[in-house]
Amino acid sequence: MMQPDKPLMTIDPSKRAQPLQDTPQRRAILKKLRSKPSVKGAVIALVLLLAVVLLAPFLSPQNPYDLGALDLMDGRLKPMSEAASGMTYWLGTDDQGRDMLSAILHGLRISLMVGLSAVVLATIIGSLVGLVAAYFGGWVDTVLMRIVDFILGFPTILVALVLLAILGRGVDKVVIAIVMVQWAHYARIMRGRALQERKKEYIEAAKNLGFPGWRIMTRHLLPNCMGPVMVFATIQIANAIVLEATLSFLGVGVPITEPSLGLLIANGFQYLMSGDYWISMFPGLALLALILSINLIGDRLREALDPRK
Amino acid sequence: MIVYILRRMVQSFLVLLAVSLVVFMAVYAVGDPIELLVSAEASDADRQAMIKRLGLDLPVWLQYWSFLTRAFQGDLGTSFVHGIPAIELIVQRFPATFELVVVAIGLTCLLGIPLGLIAGLFNDRPLGRGLMGGSVLGFSLPNFWQGMMLILMFAVWLQWLPSSGRGDTVNVLGVPLSLFTADGWSHVMLPAINLALGNIALVLRLTATGVMEAKTQEYVKFARAKGISERRILTRHILRNILIPVVTVIGMEFGTLIAYSTITETVFAWPGMGKLLIDSIYKLDRPVVVAYVMLVTFIFVMINLLVDLAYAVLDPRVQLQEAP
Amino acid sequence: MTIPLLEVQDLQTVFHTEEGAWPAVSDIDIRLEAGEILGLVGESGSGKSVTGFSIFGMIDAPGEVTQGRVLFKGQDLRELSAESMRKLRGDRIAMIFQDPLMTLNPVLRIEEQMLEAIDAHQKLPKAQALQRCVEALAMVGIPAPEKRLRSYPHEFSGGMRQRVAIAIAMLNRPDLIICDEPTTALDVTIQGQILYRMQQICQAQGTALIWITHDLGVIAELADRVAVMYGGRIVETGTVAEVLDAPRHPYTQGLLNSLPAQATPGERLTQINGMAPSLSGRVPGCAFAPRCGRATPRCVDEQPPVTTIPGRAFRCFVPLEAPAA
DSSP: OOOSSSOSSOOOGGGSOOOBOOOTTHHHHHHHHSOOOOTHHHHHHHHHHHHHHHTHHHHOSSOTTOGGGOOGGGTTOOTTEEOTTSOEETTOBOTTOOBHHHHHHHHHHHHHHHHHHHHHHHHHHHHHHHHHHHHHOHHHHHHHHHHHHHHHTSOHHHHHHHHHHHHOSOHHHHHHHHHHHHHHHHHHHHHHHHHHHHTSHHHHHHHHTTOOHHHIIIIIIHHHHHHHHHHHHHHHHHHHHHHHHHHHHTTSSSOTTSOOHHHHHHHHHTTTTTTOTHHHHHHHHHHHHHHHHHHHHHHHHHHHTOTTO | OHHHHHHHHHHHHHHHHHHHHHHHIIIIISSOHHHHHSOTTOOHHHHHHHHHHHTTTSOHHHHHHHHHHHHHTTOOOBOTTTOSBHHHHHHHHHHHHHHHHHHHHHHIIIIIHHHHHHHHHTTTSHHHHHHHHHHHHHHHSOHHHHHHHHIIIIIIISOOSOSSSOOOOEEETTEEESTTSHHHHHHHHHHHHHHHHHHHHHHHHHHHHHHHHHHTSHHHHHHHHTTOOHHHIIIIIIHHHHHHHHHHHHHHHHHHHHHHHHHHHHHHTOOSHHHHHHHHHHTTOHHHHHHHHHHHHHHHHHHHHHHHHHHHHHOTTSOOSOOO | OOOOSEEEEEEEEEEEOSSOEEEEEEEEEEEEOTTOEEEEEOOTTSSHHHHHHHHHTOOOTTEEEEEEEEEETTEEGGGSOHHHHHHHBTTTEEEEOSOHHHHSOTTSOHHHHHHHHHHTTOOOOHHHHHHHHHHHHHHTTOSSHHHHTTOOGGGSOHHHHHHHHHHHHHTTOOSEEEEESTTTTSOHHHHHHHHHHHHHHHHHHTOEEEEEESOHHHHHHHOSEEEEEETTEEEEEEEHHHHHHSOOSHHHHHHHHTOGGGSOTTSOOOOOSSOOOOGGGOOSSOTTGGGOTTOOHHHHHSOOOEEEETTEEEEOSSOOOOOOO
């Protein structure tokens, strides 16, 4: 006789009651409620930086690697000084007469290159290891995870330092060192996630259909586990960049012929006491801007992807 | 329980063994071991003598064995540069690093926890948001650059604090410590701040998120319904729940701080173990590098063991099995 | 005539969103004498819990109490400072929440959580305070109370924890306890025991209760008077006997009809059509109108005023007939 789910009367939405618009504490409460500044600022900054970095060869007034173009007489000039050739040294010069702006642009390039390639490699290697460990379980899992725990037990800086002490200097060696210390993180994350997914029914179904292990791992399991790994990877880009800068600063990273930001800062260290701050400060600020924008985006990303929402 | 302790101790020992193997392989087997162990300036005769003495003409596994036995006796090689046993060199420098790390941990607690409490309690106001945002800066700033900026600001521009070196020391039980002199404190402040900044940011965020979560718990509402003062709610109800993870993290960070002291000591010319490591890498003083790695590994393994044991003692409810 | 223990006049509480401030409850009038038990009945979303919290002064952002007076022993609670309100809570007015599992702090002993409730309001020597705690635990039926004081909350079952919460509420002999669905999360048998205890204690100590629930059966057993809520308003009040025997508001009738006890075996259970509206989905008039079999267009557009007869009140343009005299 009566249908349980439908109301007796359908109300036109425009006839609904309207909320109040003014109460004593409304403004204060709304201020508290408003969410944090959006991620837009960070994304814009990052895109700008990326653009600048990609266009570095075209944008720099000078090629900082061309030793012939450097004039020692122009060494340690303040920002906004003029060169004999009429060019303006916007951010001053270092002790070799290198234009800081150009050096920073090129340095940013190297930093980004190292950071990205290290993270990509570490993600690939780590994810693979984690996937294999989770899928096969048993002693494979135990052995692999022991290695992972072992590596994660030590602070990255130390391991990287010692590795580079053995390997020597060079951009490629720095990437190798960073990858070696970072892949373990990805392995652990991927394994954790894969273990959860492995128990789900669609994997069971795939197994029953007789798909080979490799196919299940890569086509079925992998895409569903990428989430947390990707979020972690974005954060790690910043870490990798800082690690490279630190290693270069300590003198075990990139060679002097291709200075990254870390090395530029190291070069400027000795002049800090005499007040020539720009040689170290500006590369540092550039590095900071890069890292901050990456970190802020990573932060927002993690908030947005929070499963609790 | 005893079984657990024994198991962990065996594991730790295995880890040390594994590290020794890796280090041995890295130093002795990769590249020319003679180059690595014998100073480049040694004469031919000296070289032959060294080869004989170090047994470099023996098969690899025998070399490893002699390396191990010597390591157990505390002989991890002699420094090329300083001419004294590497271990002795490192131990000499240990008090300086230790001081630095202790002050850094002190700063972390004194600043990180209270600021985190404020950030968590006022997270809907500009103050709280500002602190959380500022903390991102804390661990985004590259350690070394931040140290240099500290020197620039406080030593060069303001001239409040010295820019490098360690202060005057006082002998306490035969160990020279600088924390007992005013001069010592003025020298340790900047490097300690530099070392601690990343940690302060971490602890701040940890405390803040802990507080924000605890704030919304039912038991806090119920405590308010009982008419308990806000102050007591904070100290007894909220703090108790967040302090355990925070203290654990601080404890674990002790090892990380020792590692990062390499950077701080380089920037501030602080005569500790970390600076020794960097200098040794520069000067190709391999025995010292080896000794450093072994010693720091040992410290780490010990710290991990202690933390695990502390957990087991403090909280018997915790399952003491390996994670699945 | 003595002042009633609690008199709520014209209370309104809103919840803020970007679109505006939606009234969660409006025009709330309640009158409670000392020692009386009032049942506040309604389904989820009716605003009964909000009413309880509003009286207790624990509405947090984005909520805001915008109108009305809450007169406790003649004093308007809304005018009090935060500190004065804090002193009243746990002392003269207490509150018990719905979920017993998280009401007690898991890392503190029961003893501490009870002692602090006493300590916040008066300075008693510890032995005396402990004695009071033991008596309170015994009163709610916790066996071996001296030993259980040293326990942690996780050592108690849900029902026991709720009893502890009741014991804490009673520690300082409050004049009024607001109970927000305290037995909803518990087994029916436990519920029965707790109801029985509450009744005894309140009769013995003369404590007034506001018992918030969706269960009419509980009200029938426990309460002296009942207020039925729908869509943020009280639609009917009266003594339990009168309201349950002869309801005037169609919603009350609907509630009564849908009680399983009322059903004829073999036939379909009666339900009220449709669902309760959300905060933003109400009509300007009577909130129940869209679901009411007796509704007229006037009901949808206009808010029915309160019709008061001695000891009874309801809001309806088309009330059910009064019983023959």
